[in-house]
Amino acid sequence: MQSTRPKIPMSPLWPSLPQPPVVGAERGQTWRIPSEARCVALWDRFDMPEHIRAHSRKVAQVACQVAEAGLKMGLPVCVDTVRASALLHDLAKIYCIRHGGNHSQLGGAWAMALTGNPLLAQGVIHHVYWPFEVDLRRFFTPLTVLYGDKRVAHDQIVPIEQRFGDLVERYGKTPEIRERIHSTNRQAKDIEDAFGRLLEKDLNAHDFNRGRLVD
Ligand SMILES: [Fe+2]
Structure with a gap:
């Protein structure tokens, strides 16, 4: 008897996507980097x-913008990798909202399976x-993605304190949760300060909307 079950694709994580990935090099190795259009296709998927x-x-x-400033300082950073990692950092968010789980861990696993790029996946x-x-020279790429996330509340670029104030208000229901939010806030400020020292810029004062961080 013929089965009426739908055909399951061999690898559901590998949809056919437009545009082949570009290639970038960092950490002495060459990795495939999904283009912006490919990241959008993954959002759709x-x-x-x-x-x-x-x-x-x-x-x-x-x-x-942080990555471009790093590049200008002579750091071996690949801006295309940073862009793709940042665009994909919340890839698993809606799945975890619907079904539970840790969106950064699941998203990182998906990003690795989809792109084969461990540096990109590390950022996710x-x-x-x-x-x-917090060693920026060693972990510049993933820390730019983390920092970018800490400067954006919903779809607005804001100072770190403002984003965390919003988080405490929305999610700080118990002392334990509030303490976790505060400790993440302290770490975000430390990372901002470290970027500021390395890039010789006051990142907190920069709104990232008016032009670039690089003059
Ligand atoms: Fe995010």
Whole structure:
């Protein structure tokens, strides 16, 4: 008897997407980097709602300006990787809102499976909290994505304090949750200060809307 079950694609994580990835080099290796159009196709594939797309575009705007400033300082950073990582950092958000789970961990796993680029995936998996030493020379790319996320509340670029004030108000229901939010806030400020020292710029004073961080 013939089965009436729908055919399951061999690899559901590999949709046919427009535009082949560009190639970039960082950390002495060459990785494939999805173009912006490819990232948008992945948003479509994973059903990303418009407000998360708008948020992700702003995070990419901040992260890319920080990356360009790093490049100008002679750091070996690939701006295309930073852009793709920032655009994909919330790829698993809507799935986890609907079904539960940790959106950065799941998103990082998806990003690795979809792109084969571990540096890009590192930016996704650690965009909420950085569990290692804040060593910008070693971890410039993932920390730009984390920093970009900490400067965007919904789809607005704001100072870190404003974003965390909003988080405490919305999610700070217990002392434990409030303490977790405060500790993430302190780490975000430390990372901002470290970027400021390295790039010789006051990042807190920059709104990332009027032109570029690089003069
Ligand atoms: Fe985000």
